[in-house]
Amino acid sequence: MYNVKKVNEDLYWIGASDRRLALFENIYPIPRGVSYNSYVILDEQTVLLDTVDKAVSGQFFENLEHVLGERKLDYIIVNHMEPDHCAIVEEVVRRYPEVKVVGNAKTFTMMKQFFTFDVDAHAVVIKEGDTISTGKHTLAFAMIPMVHWPEAMVTYDAYDKVLFSADAFGTFGALNGNVFADEVNFKEEWLDDARRYLVNIVGKYGVQVQAALKKALTLDIAMICPLHGPIWREDLGWFIEKYQKWSTYTPEDHNVLILYASIYGNTENAADVLAGKLADAGEKNIAVYDVSVTDPSYLVAEAFRCDRIVFACPTYNAGLFPKMETLLHELAAHNLQKRKVAVLENGTWASTAGKQMKEILSSMKNMEICENTVTVKSALKENQLEQLDQIVDFMTKETIA
Numbered sequence: 268m269y270n271v272k273k274v275n276e277d278l279y280w281i282g283a284s285d286r287r288l289a290l291f292e293n294i295y296p297i298p299r300g301v302s303y304n305s306y307v308i309l310d311e312q313t314v315l316l317d318t319v320d321k322a323v324s325g326q327f328f329e330n331l332e333h334v335l336g337e338r339k340l341d342y343i344i345v346n347h348m349e350p351d352h353c354a355i356v357e358e359v360v361r362r363y364p365e366v367k368v369v370g371n372a373k374t375f376t377m378m379k380q381f382f383t384f385d386v387d388a389h390a391v392v393i394k395e396g397d398t399i400s401t402g403k404h405t406l407a408f409a410m411i412p413m414v415h416w417p418e419a420m421v422t423y424d425a426y427d428k429v430l431f432s433a434d435a436f437g438t439f440g441a442l443n444g445n446v447f448a449d450e451v452n453f454k455e456e457w458l459d460d461a462r463r464y465l466v467n468i469v470g471k472y473g474v475q476v477q478a479a480l481k482k483a484l485t486l487d488i489a490m491i492c493p494l495h496g497p498i499w500r501e502d503l504g505w506f507i508e509k510y511q512k513w514s515t516y517t518p519e520d521h522n523v524l525i526l527y528a529s530i531y532g533n534t535e536n537a538a539d540v541l542a543g544k545l546a547d548a549g550e551k552n553i554a555v556y557d558v559s560v561t562d563p564s565y566l567v568a569e570a571f572r573c574d575r576i577v578f579a580c581p582t583y584n585a586g587l588f589p590k591m592e593t594l595l596h597e598l599a600a601h602n603l604q605k606r607k608v609a610v611l612e613n614g615t616w617a618s619t620a621g622k623q624m625k626e627i628l629s630s631m632k633n634m635e636i637c638e639n640t641v642t643v644k645s646a647l648k649e650n651q652l653e654q655l656d657q658i659v660d661f662m663t664k665e666t667i668a
């Protein structure tokens with residue numbers, strides 16, 4: 268059965284959700300599922316904006332046929348060539364052979380790589396600032412390269428003031444009947460997934476997201492239709508502000524995050540004792556994670572959220588415990604910067620973890636690194652508690668920067 272939503276007078280949501288997929292992009296756990304959004308404008312001409320992942324193509328085609336009825340499909344606009352949005356473009360062209368496919372030059376280069384149909388026979392190549400009028404609606408196109416692929420672009424419908432934002436403003440999470448952000452408890456139930464989605468998938472490209480935001484902020488936007496997650500038609504400024512923070516690596520919360528690795532529990536114990544001392548010093552909402560049992564995507568998102576981070580790690584075969592090493596390189600790869608950080612190392616015969624963690628942290632921009640490394644020799648002892656106090660002082664004194 269078709270399952271569509273009328274978004275406004277001429278605009279329909281015809282996407283679908285996948286609650287079966289375990290790993291988005293085969294890497295990020297999505298326990299709340301994910302939606303693949305696709306939209307149709309019924310004007311004098313008909314326009315399909317992006318399609319969906321193969322996994323939900325059956326529902327998509329039922330929806331498309333229902334919304335089009337007897338009408339033909341005039342345009343399909345491909346804002347983003349990633350297969351979770353365009354794996355079925357070839358099937359759309361097969362079913363609607365007169366359709367014109369709208370994209371930029373990079374779109375069509377990729378399209379010819381992914382598909383075998385006669386792309387040139389359908390291609391309408393647009394560039395920055397071009398427009399297409401479909402009757403009442405005039406659609407304008409703006410490039411947002413590396414948000415998060417080179418060909419990414421957004422489409423702005425000046426008539427309804429709708430921004431079709433590609434992967435920008437998206438989030439993990441299936442849509443459960445409510446397709447609008449104002450119909451759900453977004454701030455309580457969706458924000459963590461929105462942050463985890465953005466920082467892991469686009470976090471590295473903060474500069475490019477900033478460039479995209481600059482373009483978007485020149486537009487009079489009444490609604491944002493992303494390719495994943497709910498549609499925004501109220502309180503857009505709140506979400507745009509989150510994007511401003513995430514894309515400038517500005518922490519959202521004045522909170523301490525403790526990330527520890529521990530094989531037998533001694534480094535974990537030191538992390539917990541430190542957390543207790545931070546609480547005694549007045550810190551609230553301290554976040555503590557064992558990097559062995561927490562997917563890195565959650566830890567990267569937490570590191571973007573918090574302004575201060577402690578890394579606690581045992582030495583492991585003269586190196587870092589592998590899960591911590593991976594995480595630190597992930598944080599560096601995502602361009603994390605502008606954080607206050609401290610390290611706590613453990614070693615039973617020759618500690619090197621502290622030095623190795625500091626090397627990675629020093630490679631990241633604008634990191635304020637606590638000079639004192641706490642060195643635990645197998646297990647934390649009473650006479651080392653003042654070393655922890657030094658981290659507490661460092662973490663609780665006002666940031667010089």
Ligand SMILES: Cc1cc2nc3c(=O)[nH]c(=O)nc-3n(C[C@H](O)[C@H](O)[C@H](O)COP(=O)(O)O)c2cc1C
Nearest residue numbers: 529530531532533534581582584585614615616617
């Ligand atoms: C497989 C393995 C390799 C280790 N390699 C080192 C090492 O190279 N140098 C060192 O000083 N300690 C080494 N350790 C000891 C740990 O760094 C740490 O002191 C010990 O595991 C206690 O901390 P935990 O309870 O948090 O695991 C190793 C431990 C394990 C299990």
